[in-house]
Amino acid sequence: MCLASIVRSFQLQIDLWWLLLSCIQQFINMSELVRRQDMPPPGGYKAVNYKRIPARTFFNGWTMIGGYLTMTAVAGYLYYLTYKKVHHDEIEDRSALFAIRPLLLAERDREYLKQLARNREEERKLMENVDGWKVGTWYGEPIYKLNTDDTLIEPTIQDYYVHAKYREMARRMHMEKIS
Numbered sequence: 341m342c343l344a345s346i347v348r349s350f351q352l353q354i355d356l357w358w359l360l361l362s363c364i365q366q367f368i369n370m371s372e373l374v375r376r377q378d379m380p381p382p383g384g385y386k387a388v389n390y391k392r393i394p395a396r397t398f399f400n401g402w403t404m405i406g407g408y409l410t411m412t413a414v415a416g417y418l419y420y421l422t423y424k425k426v427h428h429d430e431i432e433d434r435s436a437l438f439a440i441r442p443l444l445l446a447e448r449d450r451e452y453l454k455q456l457a458r459n460r461e462e463e464r465k466l467m468e469n470v471d472g473w474k475v476g477t478w479y480g481e482p483i484y485k486l487n488t489d490d491t492l493i494e495p496t497i498q499d500y501y502v503h504a505k506y507r508e509m510a511r512r513m514h515m516e517k518i519s
Contacts, residue, residue, distance in 0.1 A: 455500065462503045 399407070460475055467473040474480050484493055501509035509515075 456495070459495075459500070459503055
């Protein structure tokens with residue numbers, strides 16, 4: 341180490357001590373000062389505005405009631421003008437439904453009987469190799485003994501869809517989410 345660096349480090353230490361002493365001296369002088377409380381300015385602060393400022397009114401109450409009654413009267417008149425047309429259309433739709441309903445029911449019943457015939461034919465094809473099997477019976481024994489041959493026995497929905505895919509029966513029974 342050279343002498344210049346030793347002197348420089350010694351001078352730095354002296355400067356730090358002087359800085360520390362001056363800070364302590366200022367602290368001591370500050371503690372001797374008289375404390376002064378923070379007060380409002382002379383004459384006081386400005387008043388705080390806390391009053392309600394009402395919204396600007398465009399219409400008073402009577403004008404609003406008059407406008408409501410006017411709009412109601414106009415709407416009632418327009419309803420009266422269109423009511424006759426709407427009522428006439430409803431009667432026409434209802435009459436058309438009454439006229440076509442028997443045809444729709446007949447078509448539904450016809451398709452139902454055709455499906456029953458398809459089911460019997462499928463049963464005949466499936467059981468043709470079984471000895472003693474007669475279509476519509478249980479090994480030749482009638483299932484419904486008190487009915488005549490021309491009586492329609494409505495099958496359960498499972499019997500109706502016996503030769504269809506399970507998905508079709510579930511869709512018809514609204515069980516799509518279950519299956």
